[in-house]
Amino acid sequence: MSIQKKGSAQWQGSLKKGKGSVSSESGALKEIPYGFNTRFEGQPGTNPEELIGAAHASCYSMALSMILGEENLEAESINTQATVTLEQDDNGFTISAIHLDTLARIPGADQSTFETAANKAKEGCPVSKLFKANITLDAKLEN
Structure with a gap:
């Protein structure tokens, strides 16, 4: 099985003075502005690192739900935040790390089962791959 989804970006102008927008096939993102100022100067709009973080957090949460289901567990809630680190190096900029923070409420889960499932999801989610x-992880079970 092969599934293809599309995201798009449009850009005009130079790096620092230019501007662009990003959109997604589903319409969840529609011409959302981005630019040098939204990426490096904290101005309103989005940036690639934020979008990668959202994609990774959502993928990880779904993978964790699947793995818990294999243990006959169902999450009441899984809340994940992905912190994406962009660093300047000798070759320009590099995304050097992604840290996942997860807080989950899973009735009937014990700590050992949860930790195993959380780490398996971190390694196995398609975005992690x-x-x-x-990619690091702090996963907390809330009961």
């Missing part, structure tokens, strides 16, 4: 970056 995409990155060369060091």
Whole structure:
């Protein structure tokens, strides 16, 4: 099985003075502005790192739900935040790390089962597999 989804970006102008917008096939993102100022200067709009973080957090949460289901567990809630680190190096900029923070409420889960499932999801989620970056995880079970 092969599934293809599309995201698009449009850009005009130079790096620092230019501007662009990003959209998604589903319409969840529609011409959302981005630019040098939204990426490096904290101005309103989005940036690639924020979008990668959202994609990784959502993929990880779904993968964790699947793995818990294999243990006959169902999450009441899984809340994940992905912190994407962009660093300047000798070759320009590199996404050097992604840290996942997860807080989950899973009736009937014990700590050991949860930790095993959380780490398996970190390694197995399709977005995790995409990155060369060091991906770390703090997962907390809330009961």
